[in-house]
Amino acid sequence: MNQFTDKHTPAEIVKIFPKASDFFKERRIDFCCGGNKPLENVFKEKSLDGNTVLAELNSLYEEWSKEDHEVKDWDSVPPSELIDHIVHTHHAYLEQELTPLGQFVTKIYRVHGANHPHLQELYHLYNEFKVEMEEHSIKEEQEVFPLIKEYEKNPSEELLEKIRIANGGLEDDHDAVGELLKRMRVITDDFTPPADACNSYRITYARLAEMEADTFQHIHLENNVLFKNLA
CATH class of the missing domain: 1.20.120 (Four Helix Bundle (Hemerythrin (Met), subunit A))
Incomplete structure (x- = not known):
């Protein structure tokens, strides 16, 4: 299973992992209008600890991936x-x-x-x-x-x-x-x-x-x- 990095954009992540939209909303990270900026840029703009955010995101994705989901492509x-x-x-x-x-x-x-x-x-x-x-x-x-x-x-x-x-x-x-x-x-x-x-x-x-x-x-x-x- 691929992990997300700070080179991914929020928009790309939500396409693969729809539940990430809730995660991003909680942190006020835009995944729609301005969703095409790489996370590394977002972390700098918002002064967020990128390693912590990515660790949480990937942990949630790992748990979610174990469940049975039909993701619409x-x-x-x-x-x-x-x-x-x-x-x-x-x-x-x-x-x-x-x-x-x-x-x-x-x-x-x-x-x-x-x-x-x-x-x-x-x-x-x-x-x-x-x-x-x-x-x-x-x-x-x-x-x-x-x-x-x-x-x-x-x-x-x-x-x-x-x-x-x-x-x-x-x-x-x-x-x-x-x-x-x-x-x-x-x-x-x-x-x-x-x-x-x-x-x-x-x-x-x-x-x-x-x-x-x-x-x-x-x-x-x-x-x-x-x-x-x-x-």
Whole structure:
């Protein structure tokens, strides 16, 4: 079994070892938007002890590898199949979750904002995130994904150039969304509710953490598999 080194990128590691996404999130190591930097660079930027992080990561990978896992090799899947997965899994999740979660964010800001001032910033960040993701999903489904499916059937340099131009905007969107999520995590102390938090407060933070996880996986599949394989 190969071990991971500081020459690997977080994106490469998550493709092989999906559970590493949780490990990286705990350490605020980006595996989606900025996931193509070698770990040695990440360790320097974040002043992390690389040997300790790699030892933990490889230990987790060794344990995980002993279990029976069927890991989807997204690199070998046709683009159209990956697109359908993204739409039916991640876009569908956003469509169902963005509005009701927004109501919870608004509720805790209204009720607890006076005593917990960071909830005002959370309210603004979440609503910016919501608009970004809604517009982003529409653009993908109406413009970019149909181009990629057409390219799969009838490849041409002209079509590829159209896709590259459209993807440039989408990857910028991904970076912006990634920064919003990072800021939300910082101001909520890693989505840890205060000791005296009410049930709505706890539910809101739990659902925000779940949305972050889903969004990071969503962006990872687009940036590091779908778009990369067309480059």
